[in-house]
Amino acid sequence: MGTVNVDQLSHDGTVVQDVDTKLSNAKKHELLIEALPDATLETHSGMKVVRFGNQIILAAQVTHLGYPWAEFKKRIQIPKRWLEVHQGAVREGLTPRFVGVYHYRDVTVFVDFDPTTYVRRAVNNSAAHVATNDLYQAQTAGQFSREDKNGNRLTSIRGDQLATYLLTGYSEKNAHIDVFDGFSTKFMDGMRIEGLTAVQEMHAARWPDTFQNEWAGFYVEYRLHQYLAAHGLTQHVQVQKEKRRGAFDYDLRFLRDGSLEYYGDLKASSIAVSDSPGNDKDDFLRALDTFGRFWYVIFEHETWHSRDNSNLATIAWNEWRRSVGHVGRKGTYDPLSYQGRFKEAVRFMRVNILEVNPANVGIVLKDFQKDFRQPDGKPRKAKVSIRKKDIDNFLIYTRSIVPASD
Structure with a gap:
C-alpha cells in the first residue's frame, strides 16, 4: 500500500521497518469474521458492516499517517457515511463501533475507537489516531486502553481477544495505574499550592529534600508517599528515597506479588514546556534492558514565579530556611538565593504516565542538553528525553482538570 518504511509489528512484539500492507474491504471483513466466529456480514444504511450480536462494526485499515510524519503515527479515516450508519x-437499538484493522504478516490487532467525539465533529474524512505503542501493548498483553492527549478513548485488542472484549468489555486492569488514578483524583484538586506552605509541610513530616530549590517535584513525592501509606498500597507502588545496594536509583518501585517488576521516575513539569527531561542514558538503558519497561509519571502544573511578584516569596523562603538552621552551599545567607527560578506557587493540572519499552525506546535516545556543562565546568551526562509532540507513542494513562481540545 505504501512506499515508505514505517513501524510494523512482529508476532513477538518486535518493531520492524516495512511498508504498509494493502487490505481490501473484503480482507478487512474476513479478518473480523475470523476473530468473531458468530459474526455475519450485513448491509446497513447502504454500507457493508460486520454484525456481532447487537453490535455493528464499521471497519477501516490502520495505516501510517504519511510523510513527513514520524514512523509510529498511524490512523484510520472515518468517512462521513459512517455517521449515517x-x-x-x-x-x-444497536451498538455501533468504529474499528481499525491493523494487519502485518501474522499479526492482527483491532483498535476500537469510541465514536463519541468523532460523531460530534460530524465532518468529512475525520481521522482517528493510534500509535505503534498501542499496537505493541495489545500484541504483548492482549488488550490495552487509554485516552489520547485530546481526550479520545481508544482500545487496542489482539485478534484472539476481540470476541471476549466485545462480549465482556475491557478486562486488562493494571493495579499500578489504579494507584495513580486514585492519587491524582485526590491530589489534583484545582487548588493553588504555595511554595513555602508545601516546604513547611514536608519539613514538619521530616521528609528528605525539604530544602531543595525545586520543591514542587519533591512535594509530589511526599504526597504520594503519604497516600500510599494511608491506603495500604505499598505492595503495589513504593517511593524510593534511599538507594538500595545493587539497585537502581529511581523514585518509584513497581511491585507484583511482593517482587520488583520495574522502576519508574516521578517528575513535576511546567504544563507549558515542550520536553520532559529524563534520566542519565546509560543507567536508564540498563534498567530497561533488565526489566523490559520503564515508567515516567509526570505531573504538570501551572506556575507562578516569585520573580514576577517582587521576589517576596523567595525572600520569605530563604528567611524560613535560615530560621530552621539550613545553610546553603555558599555558607552565607542570601535572601535572594534562587531568585530567578523559585516557584512562588503551582497548581497541578494534569498527570501523564509514559511507558518506555522496546517498541518506542529509539525515540527517546537523544542527548538532552548535550552542549551544556555542569557548574564546575564538567560536561553533562547524556540524557533521554520525551518530546510532548511524541507523547502518544508512550502514553498509557492520563488525567487532567484541563479541558481537552478536539
Missing part, C-alpha cells in the same frame, strides 16, 4: 444503528 451510526445514527441508523442507534435508532435500531
